[in-house]
Amino acid sequence: MFLLLRTEASIKIQFVIALFITGIGFYFEISRMEWIMQLLAIGMVMGIEGMNTAVEKIADYIQPKYDLKIGLIKDISAGAVMIVSIIATIVGLIIYVPKLI
Numbered sequence: 001m002f003l004l005l006r007t008e009a010s011i012k013i014q015f016v017i018a019l020f021i022t023g024i025g026f027y028f029e030i031s032r033m034e035w036i037m038q039l040l041a042i043g044m045v046m047g048i049e050g051m052n053t054a055v056e057k058i059a060d061y062i063q064p065k066y067d068l069k070i071g072l073i074k075d076i077s078a079g080a081v082m083i084v085s086i087i088a089t090i091v092g093l094i095i096y097v098p099k100l101i
């Protein structure tokens with residue numbers, strides 16, 4: 001976890017967003033269930049991002065040169081991050097939009 005936070009720019013950004021959204025959670029005094037959903041969303045995104053980083057590192061280790069199959073593998077792995085990020089954004093909107101309007 002510390003290795004990821006120290007070396008990966010995308011995890012650093014997600015960590016800052018996680019801290020920010022946690023602060024927002026305290027500000028709006030979200031419910032116990034909303035905290036569970038928010039924490040799951042944060043954990044999902046950062047966990048899958050960590051796995052994506054591992055896939056990228058393995059790919060670069062086994063094939064440092066340009067390779068269509070490696071490109072496809074990296075795209076699929078990045079796609080997994082995209083899926084959980086979209087879902088996490090929707091969860092955030094479901095929690096906070098009603099509090100803002």
Ligand SMILES: Nc1ncnc2c1ncn2[C@@H]1O[C@H](COP(=O)(O)OP(=O)(O)OP(=O)(O)O)[C@@H](O)[C@H]1O
Binds near residue numbers: 010064
């Ligand atoms: N060896 C390769 N062969 C073919 N395409 C590659 C290769 N390496 C990267 N790519 C393409 O470039 C994209 C970005 O790959 P890269 O490894 O730079 O990840 P990244 O998304 O920049 O991740 P991060 O910012 O976390 O390092 C991949 O999704 C893939 O499409």
